[in-house]
Every structure is written in C-alpha cells, then in structure tokens.
Amino acid sequence: AAEEEVEEEEGTDNEAAQSITSSVELSTSSLELSIQTRIFKIIVIGDSNVGKTCLTFRFTGGSFPDKTEATIGVDFREKAVEIEGETIKVQVWDTAGQERFRKSMVEHYYRNVHAVVFVYDVTKMASFRNLQTWIEECNGHRVSASVPRVLVGNKCDLVDQIQVPSNMALKFADSHNMLLFETSAKDPRESQNVDSIFMSLACRLKAQKSLLYRDVEREDGRVRLTQETETKSNCPC
Numbered sequence: 001a002a003e004e005e006v007e008e009e010e011g012t013d014n015e016a017a018q019s020i021t022s023s024v025e026l027s028t029s030s031l032e033l034s035i036q037t038r039i040f041k042i043i044v045i046g047d048s049n050v051g052k053t054c055l056t057f058r059f060t061g062g063s064f065p066d067k068t069e070a071t072i073g074v075d076f077r078e079k080a081v082e083i084e085g086e087t088i089k090v091q092v093w094d095t096a097g098q099e100r101f102r103k104s105m106v107e108h109y110y111r112n113v114h115a116v117v118f119v120y121d122v123t124k125m126a127s128f129r130n131l132q133t134w135i136e137e138c139n140g141h142r143v144s145a146s147v148p149r150v151l152v153g154n155k156c157d158l159v160d161q162i163q164v165p166s167n168m169a170l171k172f173a174d175s176h177n178m179l180l181f182e183t184s185a186k187d188p189r190e191s192q193n194v195d196s197i198f199m200s201l202a203c204r205l206k207a208q209k210s211l212l213y214r215d216v217e218r219e220d221g222r223v224r225l226t227q228e229t230e231t232k233s234n235c236p237c
C-alpha cells in the first residue's frame with residue numbers, strides 16, 4: 001500500500017512537471033509567432049482600369065484573373081514572404097481608381113501606410129499624366145517622404161499600343177525619387193518582375209525597420225511584445 005502511495009505521488013509530480021513544460025512551450029510559441037508576423041502595408045494607387053487589381057493578384061495569387069470588376073472601396077490581399085530568414089506578411093491594399101468608389105475610404109488607404117505603388121497604363125497617356133494628381137493626393141494625406149514609393153507602367157504586353165515612352169516615364173520617376181518598373185500583369189513571363197515590385201519594397205522596409213524588442217510583458221500568462229524601430233541598411237535587394 002505504501003509503494004502504491006509513492007507511485008501516486010510521483011504521478012502527480014510528473015503531471016505538474018508536464019503542465020509546466022507545456023505552459024513554457026506555449027509562451028515560447030506565442031513569442032515566436034509575435035516575432036514572425038510583422039506586417040507591411042503597401043497601397044496600390046492609380047487611375048481606374050490601369051491594372052491595379054491584376055498586379056496585386058499576380059503577386060499574391062501567382063496568376064492573372066480571368067475577369068475583374070471595378071474595385072469598390074478597397075480589396076486586401078496578403079502574401080507571406082521570407083527575407084533573410086524572417087517571415088513577413090506583405091499586405092497589399094488594392095484601391096479603387098474610380099472617384100465614386102473611393103471617396104469614403106481615402107483616409108483609410110493612407111493611414112499607417114508603409115509603402116506606395118503608383119500605377120499607370122503604358123497604352124494610356126492620360127493615366128500617366130494623372131500620376132501628378134495621385135502623388136498630390138498621397139502628399140495631402142501626410143504620407144511621410146521617408147515612405148518608399150515606386151512607379152509601375154503596366155500592360156507592356158500590348159507592344160503595338162504603347163503611348164508612354166520609357167524615357168519619359170524614367171524622367172518622371174527620377175524627378176520623384178521613385179524606381180520605375182515597366183511590366184505586364186498579364187504576361188506570365190513577367191511574373192518575376194511583378195514580384196520584384198513588392199519584394200524590393202519589402203526588402204527596403206525590412207532594412208529600415210529592424211525590431212528592437214524592449215519589453216516583454218506578461219498579461220494573464222500571455223506574452224506581449226513591445227516593438228520599436230531602428231534604422232539599418234542591410235537590404236539584400
């Protein structure tokens with residue numbers, strides 16, 4: 001009977017030890033999860049019909065959509081990418097180009113934005129001329145000059161219909177301190193080029209915003225991280 005009692009006690013100790021181990025594991029995994037889920041918000045801006053939805057679809061879904069409709073308000077698409085061993089969520093905000101579908105949402109587009117992609121259609125000079133208006137709208141919403149911006153000329157597959165010469169677009173991009181990408185959301189051979197639009201921004205953001213985890217607070221047994229940013233220049237792109 002005495003032996004049985006000892007065994008019972010040992011069993012209780014083992015259970016206690018097990019529950020401590022699993023709570024430690026739980027805390028570690030929440031910590032890892034928090035570290036791994038940095039989100040970069042990138043907004044895509046430009047005239048209606050230039051191909052914003054198709055570009056974001058190509059990047060996040062890897063294909064060209066069979067059919068698209070005018071975006072109303074905003075569509076969110078996300079893609080997890082790995083940069084230098086860190087998994088980052090790139091959250092792409094595909095905004096409406098038509099004024100009537102964007103009015104009430106504009107404030108939300110620009111709030112806490114990390115990077116901006118301006119898109120024009122290489123076969124429509126008007127969409128290129130209107131870029132100035134889109135840039136003014138962006139500046140008018142207090143988007144800091146340190147927020148990276150890139151320029152994308154889409155629909156390059158329509159080679160016979162090109163209206164915007166590359167040198168004109170390059171000059172404009174240079175004067176606004178932006179990189180220029182001329183590409184096609186439709187042409188599958190361009191898919192890597194489309195990816196590089198978003199990846200180059202994600203790399204720049206990762207290099208700019210390296211996390212310093214200052215405080216690890218415990219609340220109700222859960223780990224909460226407080227993050228700060230520091231400037232670094234170790235982007236591999």
Ligand SMILES: Nc1nc2c(ncn2[C@@H]2O[C@H](COP(=O)(O)OP(=O)(O)OP(=O)(O)O)[C@@H](O)[C@H]2O)c(=O)[nH]1
Pocket residue numbers: 046047048049050051052053054055068069070071072095096097098154155156157158183184185186187
């Ligand atoms: N040839 C060609 N057509 C494209 C390309 N990208 C988009 N399109 C077509 O252009 C049209 C408009 O594309 P969307 O992606 O819906 O345009 P958008 O800029 O999101 O338009 P809004 O939502 O109204 O702002 C669709 O008919 C697409 O199939 C491209 O690279 N090449």
